[in-house]
Amino acid sequence: MLLQLNNIFKWVNSGGQRIFLLKDINLEVQEGEFISVMGPSGSGKSTLLNVIGMLDGFEEGEYTFLDEPVHSLKEKHRANLYKEYIGFVFQQYHLLDDLTVQENLEMPLLYKKIKGTERKAMVADMLDRFNIVGKKDLFPAQLSGGQQQLVGIARALISSPKLILADEPTGNLNSSQGEEIMALFKQLNDEGVTIIQVTHSEKNAAYGSRIINLLDGRMI
């Protein structure tokens, strides 16, 4: 088992009222799964993804990731955990504008303090695998949306995470680019990477092995 959420509640207080973002979420994810989270706007999809990604906290409940109790870990320890095992892919790609494709790919490795020669080799591998060797010295602004997302996924993959969290990865792409990306995810999943994606599209959700539906912070 990769991770387990038990009775997760998340809320904010607004004007004396408690507004629930997540309500009693119970979820088990096995390694190798490809899960699609669906639901209308504001149903808590992204929040759930952020909680799983440890970018966001929660008020109640237990979260176990690879047998580590995330809810009782210190900030730094938690950061080490997701740095090691989780890769993020965003709808707006979120590449560092000031860095070239190559440097963007290198960044997570720098944070993992991987040695220079090894780093170079891993970046070269990844450029090769995604067929973007020719683009390595370009800046994000010089790429198309699909290409940027390709780099985004490559960056998420470079530190060989066990889990990829993708928040509407095709939301800003046209349909053919979107299909390409989804095919890529499928292929990655086949290679053993666990994937959780948030999506609006039934078609994209169909790439996955399981669908979770959210409504007003509750799993249905």
Place this chain on the structure above:
Amino acid sequence: MLRSYLKIAWRNLSKNKSFTIINIGGLALGMAVTLMIALWIEDELTFNDGFEHSDRIAQVLANRTFNGQTDTNWTMARPLEFVLRDQYSDNFDHIVMCKNWVPQYLEYNGKKISKTGNFMQRGAPEMLSLTMVGGEKDGLRDMNSIMLDESTAHALFGSENPIGKTIEINGEFGVRVSGVYSDLPYNSSFHGMRFLMPLERFIASREWARNVISDWGNHSFSLFVQIADNTTFSNVSSKIKNVEKDQHTEAQFNPELFLFPMKDWHLRSQFKGGKQAGGRITYVWLFGIIGVFVLLLACINFMNLSTARSEKRSKEVGIRKSIGSHRSQLIKQFLGESFLVVMFAFASALLLVHLSLDSFNDLAQKEISFPWHEPLFWVASSMFILLTALLAGSYPAMYLSSFKPVEVLKGTFRAGKNATTPRKVLVVFQFSVSMAFIIGTVIVAQQINHAKNRPSGYDKKGLVQLPVMSKEFAGKQDLFRDELLASGGITEMSTSSSPTTGVWSTWGGFVWEGQPDNFQVDMAWTWVSPEYVESLNLDIVHGRDFSRTMATDSMTILINRTAMDYMGLPDPVGKHIWFPTDNGPQFKMKIIGVVEDVIAQSPYEPVKQSIYAYDRANNASFYNLRLNPAHSTAENLASIEMVFKQHFPQLPFEYQFVDEEYGKKFASEERIGMLSGVFTGLAILISCLGLFGLASYVAEQRTKEIGIRKVLGASVFNVWKMLSNGFLKLIVLSSLIAIPISYYIMDGWLQEFTYRIILKWWIFALAMLGAIVITILTISFQAIKAARSNPIKSLRTE
């Protein structure tokens, strides 16, 4: 990792050029000012450090009390030396009696020059650790010897070897050159000591000096000592405290002796009521504080611009955190960026200082050179860079690295109130400091002007004085005056024993009718020729002027207006003063008139009670020449020089314009005023740079809001007002802080001057208005640019 940080920092800097220029430019200016001030302070603090024994050299001073008022004097009686040598010699390595800063004519082989130097006792060269260029260090052994500094030796002898040659002094006696020493450095109390002769030589050539050899009442010498290794200044001070009092049976002034250490001579030379009361050290502190504040202003620019740009950087922070960066790594990264900026700024600051050092030296009257070769300078500089980088960078680093990735990556992130409040506080701080600087500078300038506009009591323009202390002038004044008048170069000439711009001697001990009991008299005393009043264009307030035709006038005096009050004589004309002698009061002198007060000493202090006495003997130290207004100054000087050369062919023609000499009284304050003016200007410039940058970001942040407002019908003026308002409020708040603080400080500064301005409210109002105008001009460019932009464009993006 470091390379990656530097790379991204570099790209960030080169991408946001205006931000970078404002940041680096502002910091460079601030660092340059701080660096300059640091060099200035270093120069001040190392004054006299050139003397090997500077930590053991002292001057003997005396606190003497007149009419309940204690003054600290450096003048000592001749016999003090003998007592110290006889009874206290264990405490001293050297005891050196001295007659200092005596101008003399030195002549060799028909070449005659005028130089100022000291007559000192034998230990002087050793005590002052003179660096010998030639001859022997113990060069004052023989009474008829002289030691010259290098430049004087060169001026007299050229390439000839001066050692052993004989120089004629004032045409009176010959002395043999026994040694040549290196010129004393400019930042030392003995700078400009062109020669050294034995004190015994001075005494032998002056009758009065021979007569005071055992006179405890005559204070005409100064005394320098070097204390022994095994004792301290305070130890020796307490031992010698009562020496003068004990020896001098009529010690009415309750003299207390003490040692004034050399390290205090330059910076702590003021005494009030017998206690050390600061001095130049005040200005060292003042400039030190200015330096720190200017640097702070520049750092604040950096902080404000960095946090204002936070929305732009927030996304990067979010991404970095989501791909595994710790907060500490982000802090390191942002600190690295500020370090890089500070490095560039420091390099520019070095260049700025290098380029402006000459003008700064002119302004500050210094000879500071850049310490490129000193390792200590580079160590200090590295510390300076590090400190500045931390100061400027830590707040932005903490702030920027605190962003939560979830919030910033959603794209809905807006820097909230908690970010703008510190920024506002910092801007208020900046403007408070700038405004306090403005107020301070204006008040200093006003005070100087105030003293400059004070009536000096005489006509300084067209007045020239010739120093005539050489024996060759004695008795020649009447003939010289007649021929000068005949030449048409002057309209009047007089002689005086003190220059118009100074008081060289004070006298006491005389009595007059109606004098209060036990009144200790201390009055300025100047011997003058009968034409003194005429040549200075002095006003006679009561009575009449001297007259050559009245034989009885040789025993008459004039007093100044202040002396009327001082002596308690509302109707002084016709009253007499006497000098007490063993045979009762003698030398009756009649007061024949009262003249207007003349500012001879500090223009910030009241005029001293003065007596001008008819000069019967040859007491002239100066000829005062009133130039003929019918001719040009050059023509006048030419005809004066012609007459001068006829009478004194062997003497160089030296003259001083009295108005220039008078102007020197303001030099110190003017220099301080100029310096602080320059620093104030730079401080304001730095603050404005920051404000300009900040205004551009605020305008950018509110682009959408401005667009909506314009669509709803706001005019350019409305938008401008909206954007300016926020800043104006801060400026008004700054004034409320700056005004009381600067009032308090400047009021304290003014207390040092008896003759001073009264602080008026409009000075503060003016400073506030000035700050508001500067602010409006600075932010209007950005505000109007934002207000004129097309709303369609700004609303379409997103």
